Amino acid sequence: MLIVKEVYKSFDALMALKAINLRVEENSITGLIGPNGSGKTTLFNVLSGFYSKDAGQIFFKEERIDGLPPHEIAKKGILRTFQITVVPKRMTVLENMLLAPFGQVGEKAWRVFLTPGAIRRQEEENIKKALRILDDLGLENLKDEYSGNLSGGQQKLLSLGRALMADPEVILLDEPTAGVNPTLTRKLLGFLRELRERGRTLVIVEHDMNVISSLCDIVYVLNNGEVIAVGSPEEIQRDKRVIEAYLGGRKDAHS
Ligand SMILES: Nc1ncnc2c1ncn2[C@@H]1O[C@H](COP(=O)(O)OP(=O)(O)OP(=O)(O)O)[C@@H](O)[C@H]1O
Ligand SMILES: [Mg+2]
Numbered sequence: 001m002l003i004v005k006e007v008y009k010s011f012d013a014l015m016a017l018k019a020i021n022l023r024v025e026e027n028s029i030t031g032l033i034g035p036n037g038s039g040k041t042t043l044f045n046v047l048s049g050f051y052s053k054d055a056g057q058i059f060f061k062e063e064r065i066d067g068l069p070p071h072e073i074a075k076k077g078i079l080r081t082f083q084i085t086v087v088p089k090r091m092t093v094l095e096n097m098l099l100a101p102f103g104q105v106g107e108k109a110w111r112v113f114l115t116p117g118a119i120r121r122q123e124e125e126n127i128k129k130a131l132r133i134l135d136d137l138g139l140e141n142l143k144d145e146y147s148g149n150l151s152g153g154q155q156k157l158l159s160l161g162r163a164l165m166a167d168p169e170v171i172l173l174d175e176p177t178a179g180v181n182p183t184l185t186r187k188l189l190g191f192l193r194e195l196r197e198r199g200r201t202l203v204i205v206e207h208d209m210n211v212i213s214s215l216c217d218i219v220y221v222l223n224n225g226e227v228i229a230v231g232s233p234e235e236i237q238r239d240k241r242v243i244e245a246y247l248g249g250r251k252d253a254h255s
Contacts, residue, residue, distance in 0.1 A: 001025060001061060002024035003024075003057075003058070004020055004021060004043075005059070006020070006055065007021075007058065007066075009051060017039050019226070020056070020225075022043075024170070025217070028196065029203075030218050031216035032219075032220050038224060039224075040205045040222055041083055047078070047172060049069050052067065077168050078169070079168035080163070080172035083174040087147045087162075088147060089148025090147075091147055092144050093134065093147055097130035097158075097165055098165075130161075136191050136194075137157045137161050139157055153181060156178070157188065160173065171202050172205075173202060173206075178207070189214060192204070213237075217232075218230065219231060221241075221245075228242065
């Protein structure tokens, strides 16, 4: 579904991505792990069009997407969340959800063809959809709260909720459980599995190996901008190069 071929990205003298090859199968959860600074977020930035790559190709459903701006890539069905969440803080949670860009009959280009009633019905549908997603994420009772009053973890969930409003086919999640409490994390993991069951494709950057093991069909390990291992969660945890490079002998590194 998503294929990355020999992608390179440098920042001045620093090669953040070196000959990255990656295959994301439809309807799967692909994990992306690696030490701090190994290039995980940079890869997401390149995949989502926020950064341009220096070399290589990216295909989504056999179509080249590298070089497209972020909104074009989003329109094709690939959405991402951010490691550091930015949500408009002076808006309520529900308003934030409705702010999300998504294909709908209420969009400007269509408005001229529609009666006010049709637009209102669409907006009612969007509100229903937003409330359903907020409920899935455990945020429904905060719908009228200012987003700025949410905890970091809750803002993270809200940004995932906003991405989901667009019904993306592929969702790139950058550390979705960081700062989310254990109870909510469990709920979130269940929800991410449910998204896979509903046919979505997920790519997830995560430091928590328990999360990776319980969620991912396949895991890519990055180190210094290179893919050093690919395999099932069990396989990569046994891989000597991964243990050396990523776990670095730290006993607590897997938890
Ligand atoms: N916009 C930028 N300008 C310059 N250097 C950058 C930029 N973005 C990332 N880098 C550098 O590229 C390297 C990879 O960073 P990246 O954010 O992709 O790592 P990461 O694997 O996501 O790390 P973390 O686990 O800490 O989030 C780092 O050395 C980082 O400093
Ligand atoms: Mg990162």
